[in-house]
Every structure is written in C-alpha cells, then in structure tokens.
Amino acid sequence: MTKNPLIGRHALVTGAGNGLGRAESLALAGLGAHIVVQDIRGEFADESARKIVDAGGSAETLVCDVADLNTVMAAIAGFEAAGRGLDILINNAGMGGGQGLEDVTREHFDQMFAVNVRAPFFLAQAVVPGMKRRTWGRIVNISSVVAVKGWPDNSHYVGTKAAVIGFSRAWALELAPHGITANSVCPTMTATEMATNSMTAAELDAFAQTNPTKRLAIPDDIANVVAFLCSPASGFITGQTISPSGGSFVGAM
Numbered sequence: 001m002t003k004n005p006l007i008g009r010h011a012l013v014t015g016a017g018n019g020l021g022r023a024e025s026l027a028l029a030g031l032g033a034h035i036v037v038q039d040i041r042g043e044f045a046d047e048s049a050r051k052i053v054d055a056g057g058s059a060e061t062l063v064c065d066v067a068d069l070n071t072v073m074a075a076i077a078g079f080e081a082a083g084r085g086l087d088i089l090i091n092n093a094g095m096g097g098g099q100g101l102e103d104v105t106r107e108h109f110d111q112m113f114a115v116n117v118r119a120p121f122f123l124a125q126a127v128v129p130g131m132k133r134r135t136w137g138r139i140v141n142i143s144s145v146v147a148v149k150g151w152p153d154n155s156h157y158v159g160t161k162a163a164v165i166g167f168s169r170a171w172a173l174e175l176a177p178h179g180i181t182a183n184s185v186c187p188t189m190t191a192t193e194m195a196t197n198s199m200t201a202a203e204l205d206a207f208a209q210t211n212p213t214k215r216l217a218i219p220d221d222i223a224n225v226v227a228f229l230c231s232p233a234s235g236f237i238t239g240q241t242i243s244p245s246g247g248s249f250v251g252a253m
C-alpha cells in the first residue's frame, strides 16, 4: 500500500468526538485524509481534531446533532462548493438502547431512528453526487454484531443496525458503476463510553471472557478495518458486512 494513499481525500466521520469515531478519524488521517470531525459535543470534537493535528494530520470540526439534517447537509454543500467535496463518509454516530420492547416510547424510537438510520441515509444522499462527479467514493456504515445476533431489551437499536446493513448492500449495487463502495462494519462490545454506559465493569469483564480472545474490542480494532475499507486497496470490496469481533461471531453476516 502507498504510504499515504488518502492524501487529497476529504472524509466526514460522524460522532467523531469520542470512542470509535475518534479512532476511525485518527486512522483515516494517518492515511492522509483531511477529516471533518462531526460531533454533537463541541469539546469532544475539538479534542479529536487536536489529536489528529498533533499526530501530523489535518482536521476541522462540525458541531451539531447529526439528526439535524438541514445543518449537516448545508455543511456538505458548503464543502462541495468550496472545492473540498467529501470523498469518504463514515456513518458512525449512534445512540444506544437498553429498553425492552414494552418500554420503548414512540419518542425514543423516533429519535433513535433519526440518529441511527435517517441521518446515515440522507448524509449518503448528500455526498453521493460529488463522489459520482469524482468517480470515487467510500461509504462505511457502522452497524453492530447485534444486527445479526440479536440482543434482548434492545430491539429498536438492533433494528437500526440491521437497517444500515441493508443500506450498504443496496448502495453497493447502485453506486458500483460510479467507483463508489459501500460496506458495513459490525463491532462487538468495544471499550467506549457507549459500552460503559450500558454495562457495569464487572459485566464488561464477564462479557470479555465470552470472547475467544478473552478481551473486549478496542476502538483501533474497528478503526483499522474502516481505514482499510476506505483505502484504494479495497476498491473491489463492496456491499460487505465485516465484523472485527475476535471470533465472537463466526459465520455469514
């Protein structure tokens, strides 16, 4: 692989202020891409951008709720108009669940689908015209292993993660003639704030023991796969669902 194969490419990573999004941003910046660090929390976005710049990369921030489509799509149009159109979209921002079927309110359901499903769909809609013009693009949807395995007391979350796998498959077929790939990455439980919000330390330790590798995933386990899927080397991989999960799920995704 060329040393910096993504030099000159512009990437939007949603939810990039923490956890997986921060690691994905650092990995893509390490390959030379300029990163738009999108996050709802400004101080988190600033910290990710600072880490990228400290590591020798290039970044700017976009602070808003990813579900605020008017703001995000206006920003994407602005990048395009300024000659800095997006070549890479990482639909990473997501909210977790933790409620049983009988406890999910319509409001919570709608909010989760707005963040986890509606935003990825319309962000892709916004970036694809520029990618088509440049005949090159990479879209990665961050799903979850639970989209395939199921997860009790989280059916609304599981549904959102299954939805984006469907998006990747359909976009792969629709966009392949334009040099654009679309893939899904399905992490298992990864040591981030989302994980510590949904499980106690003891539960996380016990969960780690169920993994054949006897550890939780770390953000870099996921970020390295995302970076590969955005590199020129992965140009023939599209519509795929890949799970960097230490063997915790083995079989067809």
Ligand SMILES: NC(=O)c1ccc[n+]([C@@H]2O[C@H](COP(=O)([O-])OP(=O)(O)OC[C@H]3O[C@@H](n4cnc5c(N)ncnc54)[C@H](O)[C@@H]3O)[C@@H](O)[C@H]2O)c1
Residues within 6 Å of the ligand: 014, 015, 016, 017, 018, 019, 020, 021, 038, 039, 040, 041, 044, 064, 065, 066, 067, 092, 093, 094, 095, 096, 115, 142, 143, 144, 145, 186, 187, 188, 189, 190, 191, 192, 193, 194, 195
């Ligand atoms: N951590 C895991 O175990 C795990 C497993 C499977 C899938 N995932 C998925 O990976 C993605 C990232 O998860 P994480 O563990 O890094 O989460 P995290 O909570 O650690 O970080 C999420 C980041 O997204 C930001 N964010 C949240 N809602 C947002 C919104 N509406 N608009 C913009 N930014 C927003 C947060 O401020 C935070 O910086 C999510 O889509 C999640 O569903 C995580």
